[in-house]
Amino acid sequence: MIRITLISFLGPKGTFTHQAANILGDELIPYCTIPAVMESVFNEESSMGVVPIENSIEGPVGITLDSLAHNFDLKIFKEIIIPINQNLIVNPETKLEDIKDVYSHSQAISQCSEFISKNNLQPHYSVSTARAAKDIIGDKTKAAIGNANVVDLYDLEILKSNIQDTDNNKTRFVVLSKKQHKPTGRDKTSIIFSIYEDRPGSLYKILGIFEKDNVNLTKIESRPSKEALGKYLFFVDFYGHVDDELTQNILSEIKNNTYFFKILGSYPEF
Amino acid sequence: MIRITLISFLGPKGTFTHQAANILGDELIPYCTIPAVMESVFNEESSMGVVPIENSIEGPVGITLDSLAHNFDLKIFKEIIIPINQNLIVNPETKLEDIKDVYSHSQAISQCSEFISKNNLQPHYSVSTARAAKDIIGDKTKAAIGNANVVDLYDLEILKSNIQDTDNNKTRFVVLSKKQHKPTGRDKTSIIFSIYEDRPGSLYKILGIFEKDNVNLTKIESRPSKEALGKYLFFVDFYGHVDDELTQNILSEIKNNTYFFKILGSYPEF
Numbered sequence: 275m276i277r278i279t280l281i282s283f284l285g286p287k288g289t290f291t292h293q294a295a296n297i298l299g300d301e302l303i304p305y306c307t308i309p310a311v312m313e314s315v316f317n318e319e320s321s322m323g324v325v326p327i328e329n330s331i332e333g334p335v336g337i338t339l340d341s342l343a344h345n346f347d348l349k350i351f352k353e354i355i356i357p358i359n360q361n362l363i364v365n366p367e368t369k370l371e372d373i374k375d376v377y378s379h380s381q382a383i384s385q386c387s388e389f390i391s392k393n394n395l396q397p398h399y400s401v402s403t404a405r406a407a408k409d410i411i412g413d414k415t416k417a418a419i420g421n422a423n424v425v426d427l428y429d430l431e432i433l434k435s436n437i438q439d440t441d442n443n444k445t446r447f448v449v450l451s452k453k454q455h456k457p458t459g460r461d462k463t464s465i466i467f468s469i470y471e472d473r474p475g476s477l478y479k480i481l482g483i484f485e486k487d488n489v490n491l492t493k494i495e496s497r498p499s500k501e502a503l504g505k506y507l508f509f510v511d512f513y514g515h516v517d518d519e520l521t522q523n524i525l526s527e528i529k530n531n532t533y534f535f536k537i538l539g540s541y542p543e544f
Numbered sequence: 545m546i547r548i549t550l551i552s553f554l555g556p557k558g559t560f561t562h563q564a565a566n567i568l569g570d571e572l573i574p575y576c577t578i579p580a581v582m583e584s585v586f587n588e589e590s591s592m593g594v595v596p597i598e599n600s601i602e603g604p605v606g607i608t609l610d611s612l613a614h615n616f617d618l619k620i621f622k623e624i625i626i627p628i629n630q631n632l633i634v635n636p637e638t639k640l641e642d643i644k645d646v647y648s649h650s651q652a653i654s655q656c657s658e659f660i661s662k663n664n665l666q667p668h669y670s671v672s673t674a675r676a677a678k679d680i681i682g683d684k685t686k687a688a689i690g691n692a693n694v695v696d697l698y699d700l701e702i703l704k705s706n707i708q709d710t711d712n713n714k715t716r717f718v719v720l721s722k723k724q725h726k727p728t729g730r731d732k733t734s735i736i737f738s739i740y741e742d743r744p745g746s747l748y749k750i751l752g753i754f755e756k757d758n759v760n761l762t763k764i765e766s767r768p769s770k771e772a773l774g775k776y777l778f779f780v781d782f783y784g785h786v787d788d789e790l791t792q793n794i795l796s797e798i799k800n801n802t803y804f805f806k807i808l809g810s811y812p813e814f
C-alpha cells in the first residue's frame with residue numbers, strides 16, 4: 275500500500291490549494307473537483323486531501339461545506355491558513371495598457387474587483403486560477419489573475435502583485451482524512467447541525483450549551499439545508515477535542531436538541 | 545420626473561430576475577451588475593430595483609449582501625420568491641446526443657450538477673443564464689441552461705425542462721427602494737449586525753433579545769465581515785415592522801449590544 279502516503283488536492287498545479295498542500299509533503303496528486311478530492315481519500319487512493327473551506331473576503335466554499343455535510347464521512351485532520359496574494363499574470367513583454375481581458379476563477383475576480391474596474395479590464399471566469407493562466411498564453415491582450423507559482427509552469431510573468439482589494443485576504447484550507455487527529459492541548463472541533471424550525475429559540479438554546487461551560491465558538495456559519503428557503507445547517511467550530519470529557523458532554527447535549535448532527539472532527543488550531 | 549416610475553433589475557432580459565421584476569410592472573430596465581442596479585435606485589434613475597438575495601440550494605448571493613451592508617443605504621421594500629425551473633436550451637432540431645458543452649451562470653451549473661454529469665456534458669461558466677443562451681446560437685454541440693423565457697428572444701428551443709437536482713429550488717429576490725414600506729400587519733424586518741468578538745456569548749445574548757419577547761427569526765445568515773477570518777456580519781430577518789413599539793425596543797437593544805448595526809427595512813412577507 276505505497277499509494278496511501280499520497281496527498282490529493284484541488285488542482286491543477288499552481289493554485290493556492292497546491293501551495294497549501296505543499297506544506298504537508300511533496301507526494302501530491304491534483305484532482306479537478308472538490309468532491310473528487312474527497313472521494314480519493316474515502317477510497318484510500320490518498321491518505322489525506324486538501325480543499326479550501328473559506329476565504330476572509332468571499333466567504334464559505336459552498337461545495338466543500340455541502341459535500342462534508344451530505345456526501346462524505348471524512349474527518350478534518352488539520353487546518354491550514356495562507357495569505358492570498360493575487361497577481362496580474364501576463365505574457366512576457368506585456369504592458370498594462372496592452373491588456374483588454376482578464377481571466378480567473380470567479381472568487382479571484384471578486385477579490386480584485388476594484389483593480390479590474392479601475393483599469394477598465396473585461397473580466398472572464400475560468401474554472402481555476404491556474405487554468406486562467408494557461409488560457410492566456412501567447413495573447414498580449416489577455417491577462418490572468420492568480421498565484422505567483424503558476425508563472426514558472428507556463429513561462430509567464432507577473433506584471434503586478436497584491437492586486438486584491440484588501441490586505442486581509444486569507445484562505446482557510448482543511449486537510450481531510452479517515453483518521454481522527456490526537457489531542458494536542460490546543461484543538462478545535464467542527465460540527466454541523468440543523469435546528470427544529472418549529473421550535474422558536476432553538477438556535478438560542480444550542481448556543482446556551484456552549485455559554486454555560488464558557489466554551490468559545492471560533493466560527494458560526496449558516497448554509498441553506500437544501501430543503502427549503504429559510505432552513506439552515508449551522509457549521510460551528512469551537513475550542514475542544516472529542517476526547518475531552520467536557521467536549522463529549524457538549525456534543526451529546528447538542529445531539530439531543532438537533533434533528534441533524536454530524537461531527538467533522540477535532541484538529542490542532544493552525 | 546417621468547423616469548422615476550421605472551424599475552431596474554439585474555439583466556439581461558430573459559433571466560430569472562427579469563421574471564421576478566415582471567411581477568411589479570412593465571417599465572423595466574436591465575442593468576448588468578447588482579451594484580449598478582442599486583446605484584440606479586440610489587441616484588433616482590429608477591424608483592425600485594430588483595436583485596436576487598438567496599437561493600434555496602446555492603445559498604446567499606454574496607455581492608447583494610455585501611453591497612447592502614457596505615456600499616448602499618437602501619431599504620428592502622418588498623420580497624419576491626419564485627420557483628426556479630432550469631431548462632436545457634438548444635438550437636432548433638438538436639438532440640441530446642449532439643451536445644458536448646453546456647453554458648450557464650455558475651449557480652445554474654451547480655443547481656444542475658447531477659444532470660450535467662449523468663449526460664457527460666462539459667460545463668462552462670457564463671455571466672448570466674441569458675448570456676449563455678446567446679452564446680450557443682448556431683452551434684448544435686452547445687446547450688445553455690436557464691429560464692424558459694429566453695428561448696423567444698433568441699429563437700432557441702427547450703429540449704428538457706426541470707433539470708435541476710431538486711424540486712425545492714426557489715430564489716428570493718428583494719425589491720430595493722429609498723422609501724420604507726408601510727405596515728401591513730404581516731411584515732418582516734431585515735437587519736445586519738456585527739458582534740464584539742472579544743466578548744464570549746455575544747451572539748447568544750443578541751438571540752436572547754428576540755427570545756425574551758417570543759419574536760421568531762425567519763432567517764439568520766453569517767457572512768465574513770471582510771476584516772479577518774472568523775469575523776462575521778449576521779443578516780437576520782424577523783417578524784415585525786420598524787413602526788411597531790415592540791420592534792423598536794428590540795432594535796434599540798440590539799444596537800446597544802453590537803458594534804455595527806444597520807436596518808435594511810420592513811416589508812410585507814411574500
